[in-house]
Amino acid sequence: xxxxxxxxxxxxxxxxxxxxxxxxxxxxxxxxxxxxxxxxxxxxxxxxxxxxxxxxxxxxxxxxxxxxxxxxxxxxxxxxxxxxxxxxxxxxxxxxxxxxxxxxxxxxxxxxxxxxxxxxxxxxxxxxxxxxxxxxxxxxxxxxxxxxxxxxxxxxxxxxxxxxxxxxxxxxxxxxxxxxxxxxxxxxxxxxxxxxxxxxxxxxxxxxxxxxxxxxxxxxxxxxxxxxxxxxxxxxxxxxxxxxx
Amino acid sequence: xxxxxxxxxxxxxxxxxxxxxxxxxxxxxxxxxxxxxxxxxxxxxxxxxxxxxxxxxxxxxxxxxxxxxxxxxxxxxxxxxxxxxxxxxxxxxxxxxxxxxxxxxxxxxxxxxxxxxxxxxxxxxxxxxxxxxxxxxxxxxxxxxxxxxxxxxxxxxxxxxxxxxxxxxxxxxxxxxxxxxxxxxxxxxxxxxxxxxxxxxxxxxxxxxxxxxxxxxxxxxxxxxxxxxxxxxxxxxxxxxxxxx
DNA sequence: TAGTGGTCTAGACCACGGT
DNA sequence: CCGTGGTCTAGACCACTAG
Numbered sequence: 001x002x003x004x005x006x007x008x009x010x011x012x013x014x015x016x017x018x019x020x021x022x023x024x025x026x027x028x029x030x031x032x033x034x035x036x037x038x039x040x041x042x043x044x045x046x047x048x049x050x051x052x053x054x055x056x057x058x059x060x061x062x063x064x065x066x067x068x069x070x071x072x073x074x075x076x077x078x079x080x081x082x083x084x085x086x087x088x089x090x091x092x093x094x095x096x097x098x099x100x101x102x103x104x105x106x107x108x109x110x111x112x113x114x115x116x117x118x119x120x121x122x123x124x125x126x127x128x129x130x131x132x133x134x135x136x137x138x139x140x141x142x143x144x145x146x147x148x149x150x151x152x153x154x155x156x157x158x159x160x161x162x163x164x165x166x167x168x169x170x171x172x173x174x175x176x177x178x179x180x181x182x183x184x185x186x187x188x189x190x191x192x193x194x195x196x197x198x199x200x201x202x203x204x205x206x207x208x209x210x211x212x213x214x215x216x217x218x219x220x221x222x223x224x225x226x227x228x229x230x231x232x233x234x235x236x237x238x239x240x241x242x243x244x245x
Numbered sequence: 246x247x248x249x250x251x252x253x254x255x256x257x258x259x260x261x262x263x264x265x266x267x268x269x270x271x272x273x274x275x276x277x278x279x280x281x282x283x284x285x286x287x288x289x290x291x292x293x294x295x296x297x298x299x300x301x302x303x304x305x306x307x308x309x310x311x312x313x314x315x316x317x318x319x320x321x322x323x324x325x326x327x328x329x330x331x332x333x334x335x336x337x338x339x340x341x342x343x344x345x346x347x348x349x350x351x352x353x354x355x356x357x358x359x360x361x362x363x364x365x366x367x368x369x370x371x372x373x374x375x376x377x378x379x380x381x382x383x384x385x386x387x388x389x390x391x392x393x394x395x396x397x398x399x400x401x402x403x404x405x406x407x408x409x410x411x412x413x414x415x416x417x418x419x420x421x422x423x424x425x426x427x428x429x430x431x432x433x434x435x436x437x438x439x440x441x442x443x444x445x446x447x448x449x450x451x452x453x454x455x456x457x458x459x460x461x462x463x464x465x466x467x468x469x470x471x472x473x474x475x476x477x478x479x480x481x482x483x484x485x486x487x488x489x490x
Numbered sequence: 491t492a493g494t495g496g497t498c499t500a501g502a503c504c505a506c507g508g509t
Numbered sequence: 510c511c512g513t514g515g516t517c518t519a520g521a522c523c524a525c526t527a528g
Contacts, residue, residue, distance in 0.1 A: 012524095014497060034465055041514070051499045053298070056514090064309075066427050069463045072514050073507030079426070080465020180488040181324070182311050188481035189434035189454040207452030209434040218314045220279055220325020236433035243425040257505095259516060286495070296518045301495090317495050318526025 007048055015050060019058035027067055032078050038068065039075035066242045090239070092138060092146060092228075093168030101140040107161045109135035112154070119151045122214045122225035130154055134164065137199060144200045145234045150226040173223065181218040187211050187237060192229075200231050207232055252293055260295060264303035272312055277323050283313065284320035311487045335484070337383060337391060337473070338413030346385040352406045354380035357399070364396045367459045367470035375399055379409065382444060389445045390479045395471040418468065426463040432456050432482060437474075445476050452477055 007018045026032040038044070038059070045055040059076055062068045070076045096103040113133040120127040132152040138145050150169060152159070157176045164172070173180065191205040202208070209230040217223050230236075252263045271277040283289070283304070290300040304321055307313045315321045341348040358378040365372040377397040383390050395414060397404070402421045409417070418425065436450040447453070454475040462468050475481075 016497080039513075051501085053500090054498060057497090069426070070514060071507080072505075073512070075513060079463070080461075181314070182485060182487050184483075184485050186481050186483045187432055187454075189452045189477035191452050205450070207434045207436050209432075209454075216325075218324070232434035236431050238429075238431045240427060240429050242427050261516080284494075296520090298519090299517060302516085315495060316526080317524070318493070320494060 005044075005048055007050065016054050016057040016061070019048065019050070019055065020061045023058065023062055024065075024067060027062075027078055034078050034080040036078045037075040038077065041076070090237075091168045091170040092148070092235075093171070096138070096140055096145070103138055103140050103145070105165045106137045106139070107134060107164050108137060109133060110159055110161050110164065113151075115151070119225060123151060123153050123222045125153055132157075132159055134159060134169075136164065140234075143234065144231065146228055146230045147196065147199050148226060148228045150224060152224050153222070156223060169224065178223055179218045180223070181216050181220075183213050183215040185211060185213045189232070196229055200229070202231060209235065209237075211237075250289075250293055252295065261299050261302040261306070264293065264295070264300065265306045268303065268307055269310075269312060272307075272323055279323050279325040281323045282320040283322065286321070311485075335482075336413045336415040337393070337480075338416070341383070341385055341390070348383055348385050348390070350410045351382045351384070352379060352409050353382060354378060355404055355406050355409065358396075360396070364470060368396060368398050368467045370398055377402075377404055379404060379414075381409065385479075388479065389476065391473055391475045392441065392444050393471060393473045395469055397469050398467070401468060414469065423468055424463045425468075426461050426465075428458050428460040430456060430458045434477070441474055445474070447476060454480065454482075456482075 005019065005022055007015050009015070011018065023032065023038075032038075041052055041055050041059065045052045048055070059068060059070070063070060063076075067079055068076050069079055093103055093105070111133055112130045114128045115123065115125055115131045117127050119125075119131060120129070123131060125131060131154060132150075134148075134150050134152075136148045136150075138148060156178070157173060159172075170180070188210045189207055190210060192200070192202050192208045194204045196202075196208065197204045197206060200208070209232045211226075211228045211230070213224070213226050213228075214222050215224040250264065250267055252260050254260070256263065268277070268283075277283075286297055286300050286304065290297045293300070304313060304315070308315060308321075312324055313321050314324055338348055338350070356378055357375045359373045360368065360370055360376045362372050364370075364376060365374070368376060370376060376399060377395075379393075379395050379397075381393045381395075383393060401423065402418060404417075415425070433455045434452055435455060437445070437447050437453045439449045441447075441453065442449045442451060445453070454477045456471075456473045456475070458469075458471050458473075459467050460469040
């Protein structure tokens with residue numbers, strides 16, 4: 001059986017990307033079954049009228065995604081396991097939405113405050129300088145899921161309460177032209193204080209899942225610091241990750 | 246100021262890798278300060294006597310690690326933030342060891358059991374078939390940190406209790422020639438049951454951090470399924486991740 | 491307009507895995 | 510031994526960014 005592959009040289013889409021997309025969708029749709037040898041890059045290149053480096057670039061991008069495995073002296077084959085969701089900088093809003101939960105957000109605080117030592121250190125600003133502070137309660141089906149407290153450096157974004165309630169913070173940042181680059185996260189657990197318990201409709205001392213995160217843009221600026229608490233009965237962190245060999 | 250760069254063509258180490266290492270250590274040591282332009286791949290190639298694709302390959306590997314950022318029409322520059330620990334398939338043993346904690350492990354169970362429905366589904370074996378079951382308590386400085394319960398398919402590895410107490414499970418798997426490829430993790434929290442509380446020297450209903458994980462090798466086989474519980478006062482998950490743009 | 495990275499070609503030789 | 514992927518070369522043209 002031969003897989004149908006073709007590239008459109010008139011398209012502005014890079015050739016290696018076109019090929020990668022076709023291979024990926026073939027794997028996705030089961031046309032390329034797990035274990036199949038893709039073998040012979042040189043022959044594949046000839047068949048498509050491409051050079052070998054171009055074909056390699058396409059294959060490499062899928063190897064990086066974990067869909068293919070290369071073995072010297074053997075060939076390139078489709079990975080058996082259903083690797084699907086790679087780890088990415090997850091947005092709670094997007095997570096809930098893609099799970100069909102139709103999240104709602106209530107903005108409880110949206111103001112400027114003087115940066116505490118903790119916030120100043122995380123954002124790389126001087127202690128006591130003004131930063132945005134927003135506190136939000138996120139719910140689904142009328143049940144609270146998480147309490148989100150975020151700090152942002154001034155002048156980066158204008159934080160409209162209406163927009164914050166309609167979508168997630170990350171979407172607003174991307175829409176404002178901020179290119180997210182990396183984030184440092186810590187996930188832990190602790191007992192709920194009385195105040196936290198009331199916000200999330202839990203009892204005092206109930207277990208809570210906690211996450212702190214600092215996000216950086218591609219110039220290295222910290223663009224957001226957040227401390228979040230989640231109801232563990234309603235939310236957990238789930239992700240797939242690839243081993244760096 | 247010119248950075249000293251050179252490659253050894255007699256070395257078995259690939260040229261692009263030599264260059265990547267030199268750039269990485271220069272960034273690490275602060276010789277290349279954040280924001281510095283590396284610019285002009287063509288000139289850099291000429292200076293080293295390499296071709297441009299080779300230089301690009303070196304640079305690309307550092308971009309993938311999050312150390313460099315490329316901008317069309319501008320150049321390649323060193324990222325400002327201290328991106329250091331990329332997310333990888335973390336081993337609790339290695340985490341503790343690199344934190345200077347000298348972990349100790351007590352193997353409580355090391356036997357074969359019939360796979361429950363949950364274990365069978367995770368490992369992709371038939372329910373009721375025999376699988377390895379190991380339960381371990383990991384401590385540091387005499388304090389329990391985590392309770393680890395793992396299941397492995399039969400015939401993959403021979404699980405020596407002495408080795409399990411001396412090192413981590415992942416190291417044993419790698420040493421046995423298993424190439425780890427990907428893992429699916431879920432991190433959550435819940436209240437400790439009476440049994441769990443006693444194991445970890447917590448009180449009943451104390452918050453616990455939980456993690457379940459299925460690990461796959463490069464042929465797509467599930468090689469390990471684990472359910473772990475951690476004392477949140479002693480351990481949290483910390484990692485850096487890069488955004489896929 | 492000039493300079494940068496992004497893409498692409500058509501070859502080449504080597505190292506490793508399996509036969 | 511042969512076939513595979515791994516590495517490398519010396520060019521080329523294009524798209525985007527800045528000044």
